[in-house]
Amino acid sequence: MSIASKTAMGAADRDLKRLRRLLRAKDRMDAAPHEEWPVSRLAQVSGTSPAYFARSFRDAFGIPPHRYLLTRRVERAAALLRDTDLPIIDIAFQTGWNSLGTFGRTFRDVTGESPGELRQRTQATPAELDRVPHCFIRAAQRPDLRMAVSEKRRRKNGDTSGPTETEVP
Incomplete structure (x- = not known):
């Protein structure tokens, strides 16, 4: 296997893990939309920083978490x-x-x-x-x-x- 294909597989694996983390936070919001969900709490659920979470959520789903x-x-x-x-x-x-x-x-x-x-x-x-x-x-x-x-x-x-x-x- 070439270095380029290993790098591409690693990037795809990271993207999949990132999406799973985002979906975990999205599922929590879906389960309890009546609760307060500041970005800091959502980032904690997904195991990321607040800035990274907000940027990644918008990139993945097309709208900000709020x-x-x-x-x-x-x-x-x-x-x-x-x-x-x-x-x-x-x-x-x-x-x-x-x-x-x-x-x-x-x-x-x-x-x-x-x-x-x-x-x-x-x-x-x-x-x-x-x-x-x-x-x-x-x-x-x-x-x-x-x-x-x-x-x-x-x-x-x-x-x-x-x-x-x-x-x-």
């Missing part, structure tokens, strides 16, 4: 709004927000409608999707967070001041 967690929280909140009659404040606290106002504002920024509007719209329509597999419905309704919520809000309001974030392709 946005991934925010996507999961909004997705879970939307499912609870559709499928239960829980009060909106209970859903906000169950999905990891500490404030009803922050939950409502972020939910609207991400989905384009307030939690109450989503609940009213989804519960008013008959069950047309009963025969569609649940995993397809969840994937279709997953929020798209390729840009920061603050950037999205700034663009919507026509504010061009401040730093702009480039979108992930």
